[in-house]
Amino acid sequence: MIRNSRLLVTILLSLLAPLSAEIEWQGKFTHDSSLIRKGDSWSYSGLLLSRVNMTHQSETWRFYSDFGIAQYLGEAGKIVPSPLVDIKSVYVRWTSPPVQFSVGRHYINLGLLSLFNPFELDSSLVFNDLAGEKKGLDGCSLDFSPLSHVKFRTFLVPNSDSAAIACGLDSRFYFPNLTLGMVYLRERMDGNSAGLYSQFDLLLNWKTSIAFHFDDDANEYYPDFSAGVDYSFFNRTVLFQCHYKFEEKQDSNPAYQMQGVNGAFLKGEQYLYVQLMLSPDEFFNAQLDCFYNLEDGSLLFIPTVANLLANGLKLAFYCPWTIGDESAEFSEKNFGLFTLNLRLEAKI
Amino acid sequence: MGKIRTLALSLIVTLGLIGNLLALTADELVRRIDANQDVSSQKFSAKMVITKRNRSLTKVFNGVGVKAGEKSYMAFTNPEDRGVKYLKLGDELHIYLPQAQDSMKIAGHMLRQGMMGSDISYEDMLAKDALQDDYESAIIKETNFMGRSCLLLRMTAKKPDVTYYIREAIVDTQWNVVLQARLFAKSGRLMKEMVFEDVRTIGNKFIAMRMTIQDSTKKDSKTEIQFLSLEVNIPVDPTLFTLSNLSR
Numbered sequence: 373m374i375r376n377s378r379l380l381v382t383i384l385l386s387l388l389a390p391l392s393a394e395i396e397w398q399g400k401f402t403h404d405s406s407l408i409r410k411g412d413s414w415s416y417s418g419l420l421l422s423r424v425n426m427t428h429q430s431e432t433w434r435f436y437s438d439f440g441i442a443q444y445l446g447e448a449g450k451i452v453p454s455p456l457v458d459i460k461s462v463y464v465r466w467t468s469p470p471v472q473f474s475v476g477r478h479y480i481n482l483g484l485l486s487l488f489n490p491f492e493l494d495s496s497l498v499f500n501d502l503a504g505e506k507k508g509l510d511g512c513s514l515d516f517s518p519l520s521h522v523k524f525r526t527f528l529v530p531n532s533d534s535a536a537i538a539c540g541l542d543s544r545f546y547f548p549n550l551t552l553g554m555v556y557l558r559e560r561m562d563g564n565s566a567g568l569y570s571q572f573d574l575l576l577n578w579k580t581s582i583a584f585h586f587d588d589d590a591n592e593y594y595p596d597f598s599a600g601v602d603y604s605f606f607n608r609t610v611l612f613q614c615h616y617k618f619e620e621k622q623d624s625n626p627a628y629q630m631q632g633v634n635g636a637f638l639k640g641e642q643y644l645y646v647q648l649m650l651s652p653d654e655f656f657n658a659q660l661d662c663f664y665n666l667e668d669g670s671l672l673f674i675p676t677v678a679n680l681l682a683n684g685l686k687l688a689f690y691c692p693w694t695i696g697d698e699s700a701e702f703s704e705k706n707f708g709l710f711t712l713n714l715r716l717e718a719k720i
Numbered sequence: 721m722g723k724i725r726t727l728a729l730s731l732i733v734t735l736g737l738i739g740n741l742l743a744l745t746a747d748e749l750v751r752r753i754d755a756n757q758d759v760s761s762q763k764f765s766a767k768m769v770i771t772k773r774n775r776s777l778t779k780v781f782n783g784v785g786v787k788a789g790e791k792s793y794m795a796f797t798n799p800e801d802r803g804v805k806y807l808k809l810g811d812e813l814h815i816y817l818p819q820a821q822d823s824m825k826i827a828g829h830m831l832r833q834g835m836m837g838s839d840i841s842y843e844d845m846l847a848k849d850a851l852q853d854d855y856e857s858a859i860i861k862e863t864n865f866m867g868r869s870c871l872l873l874r875m876t877a878k879k880p881d882v883t884y885y886i887r888e889a890i891v892d893t894q895w896n897v898v899l900q901a902r903l904f905a906k907s908g909r910l911m912k913e914m915v916f917e918d919v920r921t922i923g924n925k926f927i928a929m930r931m932t933i934q935d936s937t938k939k940d941s942k943t944e945i946q947f948l949s950l951e952v953n954i955p956v957d958p959t960l961f962t963l964s965n966l967s968r
Contacts, residue, residue, distance in 0.1 A: 398799065398802060429968075434968060465968070467964055467965065467967075467968040468959075468964075469959040469962040469964040469965055470962060470964050471964065472964045472967060472968070478821060479820065479821045479822075480821075481820060481821070481822045484824075485817070485820050485822055485824055503819070504819070505819040505820075515963075515964060515967065517962060517963040517964050520809050520812075520962070520963065523963055546812065546825060548811070548812075551825055571824075571825070576829075577829060577830065602829075603829050604829045604830070604832070604833065607937055607938070608829075608832055608833045608834070653772040653837065653938075653941065654770055654772065654777055654836070654837025654838075655772060655775055655777070680777065680800075683777060683778055683798065683799070683800060684798075684799040684800050719799040719800055719802075720799055
């Protein structure tokens, strides 16, 4: 898989050479500093991340790449070898409405854009960067929108663990105040999912998804359900959202993996996620994210304060802390009692 | 005698001119405003400056629209928002989020939010440009605004589901352009104030190239939009207004 990725990247980059004069460059620099308290001791981890995006676009073709060089510092530097070259995406996209075809490493999403999406292909979750970009998958995808209120998406991704190919189909229909979708997904051998999702307005904005995960013989199957609401108050300065997730069987299912930290999370059956966001203007933002494991009663709070210092320059401070027994998922043992984090982000 | 005659003639001419002005009905004025705004297509690049207290944020975007704004496409190019795109299809508004590489329909309470943090809400973007269909109008008085001879127009919604129930507009009667608008809720509360400046002739239309919007429900908040370039009634590729193009 790694060898194939390098070959893919090499091929796509070689296409770039004759177009070098017409490439649009963008950059992003992030500096994360974390102080983690475990017991009576403090430890420091840091991350310096430089990302470069290259885009070349013609009328029907688009080439896009997102490269990053990461340097982990402190305790994280002992776990993750640095510097680390990270290729989040590099793909070629051909668009001729109503068809769009993409090949290369790109993020492929089926179902709704929401936190607990049972059809999500990439189950990694970064608790201190929930809205961050995810790494793409090496494969191809096809979007077909024959009408303004209909969209079909299908994809093929070689599976890194076996010779099998992951594939899926998402059919989405837009109605006034209602979006409905149907998904079939095959991630690996004995790893199939099928279900429905919807987004609708009924006083609040609702998002629901229900999926059944089953093996190739359809002998074993289990449900995966998520439902969420969001609404804004006080002249749209306060946003509240709440999501519930239930997934019956987790043992054989790839659990959510926290990026850069050993261990897997959200392995339980039931979770509640709540977010309260205060945005009086475009410059200042304060939010509280909370994950609640309904089985062991443990909580993870992530309060964040962010300030846009200037065009493209943002400073954020967040302080996750846990409440839970030593054996619980959101515990001091796994996360530290609390963490002080500072993030400086610049875009050019 | 000669002086009296001259004075009388001047008075008659002036009264006649005023009479002509007042003879213009409110419906006719609104019809002229709508006709001036009615373009088959438009293509533009613009800069939006959002000011809150003493701080400002600049966003740059390009856009294309057809059928008097019934279909429109907009893409942001400033570093903070690069890749974010909007597609309006009638009453539906879709947003493309580059970090997710997917689009979603903006619905419900999110429509009332300011677009990209500005004082223009998504609902404002979805509103029809033609006023005649949704409002009953009355001319209140003559007035002068920025040195221009204008009429003050008061419009009341015919249906309860429009975003702003009452609109007051100061209209330049030569250009048939609204120079100032004040938008009220049904309760009478002032919601937004807009000023339109730098009116230019583009094609055979008079178009304000700069507008300032103040959200009266927020303190010390205003948004200024300056068109950097604008073309109207030009051929436009219809495939621009598709979901495929949104994620191009």
